[in-house]
Amino acid sequence: MIPPEEVSISTEPPVTDTPITDEPTNACKTCDISKIAPTNPLPGTSFESEENIVTGCLTTTVTCKRDDGQICSSVAVQPAPPATSVNLLQKLYQMIPVLYQIRIENGCQVITVTCQRDDGLICSSIAVRASFKDQIGTVEVGSTTDSGSGFGLLECNSNGIITYNGADEITELFCEFVDCPPPSCTSCDLSTIASTVPPAGTSIIPQENTVNGCKEATITCQREDGQICTSVAVQATTAGGTSDIATDMSTGLATAQLTCTADGRTKITKFTVKFTNCAA
Known part of the structure; x- marks a missing residue:
């Protein structure tokens, strides 16, 4: 008779060289600039980005530059020049109006976005508006009156998505320019x-x-x-x-x-x- 094989059952955890940790992933390291970067820069120009970890979160420096040796009086990261129509809701590059500033607050990114007139006109109101995932319509996320630009603050939340005041994920940004009359001989100040x-x-x-x-x-x-x-x-x-x-x-x-x-x-x-x- 062949004796049965000996089988032992243990309640001890398996031995492994991989450290065991319950620490969650820090989502403010997961934002991806490629999702909002322009895909069609003008001929002779390029868009570059460099990522670094600052205070535990991802910070991205974006650069717009000329590759053809030309020198410009100014270079800015900004949307296409807005049209001059009154009450115009102008669609910008998806998720990239003017990225004036990205800073870290409480360990996560805070992004200042700007809708700006490049023709010198002053509007009674300029608003940054946003579309949210699974929602119909747009919501104002920042505005300025009697100015040539409007500002809004967005956040990269703990889930690695761009939001406003903790709301759902922002999918698209717009600029709204209201009442921007052209200059005339009555407008000197x-x-x-x-x-x-x-x-x-x-x-x-x-x-x-x-x-x-x-x-x-x-x-x-x-x-x-x-x-x-x-x-x-x-x-x-x-x-x-x-x-x-x-x-x-x-x-x-x-x-x-x-x-x-x-x-x-x-x-x-x-x-x-x-x-x-x-x-x-």
Whole structure:
């Protein structure tokens, strides 16, 4: 008779060289920039990304660069230039409006996204809107009034998906530009032009008027102490430099007349005043 094989049953765990751990995966290391990177950069340009772990989470530096040796006055990571239509809901690259900033808060990524006008227009409202997974319609995730850009904050949550205020996964982003009128000769703002502090005993007095449907302004530089000068000049700084735009002789004041052009500009960036040989 052949004796039965001996069989032993043990309740001890198997011996293994692999460490046993119950530590969960840190999902803020799992975000994938390739899912939101542009797929069709312009000819002669490229989009690059470099990933690093910062404070336990993935941080990605993205770079837009020219590969043809050309030098640009500015290079930015941003959406295609928006159209000028009023109340336009403009669809951006999927999941990539302007990535102005990616930072780490509480160990996870926080992304600032921006919808921006590149044509200088000011809108009554600019909003960043988002579509969410399994939801119909869009939700505003950030907005700015009376500005040329609007901002929203998104998060990379513990499951490795981009969300807003802990809501469901964001699948697409949009920009909404509301009431962005083109500039005209009525839109110049004299208050945006800088001026130097006038000397003691003098003043600069601006005054705006509407003439033939367009804005005009007078800038008066005058003495407040009764002194008379051999000359008083109102000076203006433009892209071409600083020059006198009005001069009066043997008096205590000078007045310059400004006109707002059709593009909504005065072309002047700064006012100064010059009093020469003044005496009571």
